[in-house]
Amino acid sequence: MTTLFDPTTAGDLQLANRIVMAPLTRNRAPNAVPTPLMATYYTQRASAGLLITEATAISHQGQGYADVPGLYAPEQIAGWQAVTSAVHAAGGKIVTQLWHVGRVSHNELQPGGGAPVAPSALTAKTKTVLLKDGVPTFVDTSAPRALQLDELPGIVDDYRRAAQAAIEAGFDGVEIHAANGYLLDQFLKTGANQRTDAYGGSIENRARLLLEVVSAVTEAIGGGRTGIRLSPVTPANDIVDADPQPLFDHVARALGPLGLAYVHVIEGATGGPRELADRPFDYAAFKAAYRAAGGSGAWMVNNGYDLALAQQALADGADLVAFGRPYIANPDLVARLKAGGPFNKPDKMTFYGGGAEGYTDYPFLN
Template structure:
């Protein structure tokens, strides 16, 4: 999940936050315009993809509450990236996460895109197949979760079940080579559904230990066919998905999220620099709208670990590998975001927990206002509490 990633649940930062003015007066880079593919952004404060588990059941259908949430966080010329959204029932890994594979889900997402567009903002839908990070109770007709290889996450990690409980991860079933065109077709249909729902583009979730990442990294991919062994083979499925999605949207409306050096969901690779340099070079050749990199200093994707600044900085290591707009996510504040953009290591910054608690985050940054403190107990599941009831500046000042 990118719980808060960022992105499981995908969160973009993982250390305690306090409500205090940001000690920085000049955000000239953070609030400069930027061309991202076919979009012209007015500023560079992006909503990270944040799993919140509040879709209508049964059916994983987005609803009016979700529309209010996204509408609150939309600002003129700003970019929002939706929570991770499953492309198929097989791709589901969390109860009440939304989908984009049924007519009802498409209609539900229309409420969200309309609310965002009323604020003159943009929104991309994040396309998601969790692979092995699932449980058979979430898709009983589909059977076991699937992955690149039949390797379960390390002992001690727990999956979500259909009733919001935890259970040990099951050993996934390795996808047969004859099944992989069907996975690509599911992504294509999801991209088509996202267009029908009124989104401005899509982001392919290739990060945080989900299916496409499971094919990329050699800790989880032990295949010996054309989807395994070499870096080119392990990247094949991701790039086939990218190509199929570009056919639907055009290259200027497709982004890709990656998590080099990420360990969340028991991930790892023997040579991450070579692997992700190759992937980013391939994405450059395809001219995608942006690459979105998760900083590994936030190791548990929002599960509460402190920020570890000793971890490699992906924005530093891979900046030159991608010839396009780079979004960086993971533990940023306004001042570190400004510094990162000013130094050229990223073009825009995605914020997670700060955006959860501050629906008008870009305006608060702009005028150096105090920040609300997020309530972690309300991050996942529930109702409007901790979701749409954080006060805006207007409400605080009235």
């Protein structure tokens, strides 16, 4: 029987095992530039079959939280080169998550103090993180403005350029972040998209920007180095869709022919319940729609997995299992899962911002 510790492939990526480190925002990149400490952090976790970096802004406009990294300036590319070189020297594989937050931002984080952008001028009832006197502070998001039709090609180009920059920085590939209530998810879902042009209304229209981005990225770096993250029903960042099943089945059918490395699916509420009574969703049908459309990429599952749940997911046909919070405190999570524990407990006070404490100082198994 397939186990978490067996090698596999995801598109062009040869992976030593089926354990994935999920993206985890840690707010330790001042001025959006990756640091040597980040290289240490990721290298400590390089025994994962695949590392997915914390979400990384494709542009200054795409930033929504203080001290998150970017991938749109030379110094950022140089900072990431140090990270990828160290991970590769340790035998790991690493992709970066391409991020535009859309309306989940604040004026203080935007170019010129401007309004965040969104499909429609609807404020997200959620929080973001600013630094106040050097201390991470949760604040309400700012009111966004609706993107003009002629701005959308530029955003698609920002994704394309960021994907190319990722390869220049030494990444093995990229993951397009289309989940958790950020920009691409905002366009997908009725709760955030009230447009009446070619990017709003029908399922086909709401999925248009996402599919343009995926096409641009795969054309730039190849489908075999491109993954995508989707969250059909999470309420994260005040996002909701009136009827997610036909929406995501359509997305799955459209992604099928693009030769992606993997599809990364958050099941249920991000960081919360795996099933939502008020938002039922058939993940098997979603996957079947992708496979029926020719989708051969690895199927990655995520949300609250432990060893037993992960093994059951593999038995049920998943290819990869992503672990998020366990990787904060357990850099050697692969070894700990194989040994059945013990597991370090994370220090929640050090999740966002700071230095080595609660970041690179967790102990390894002897």
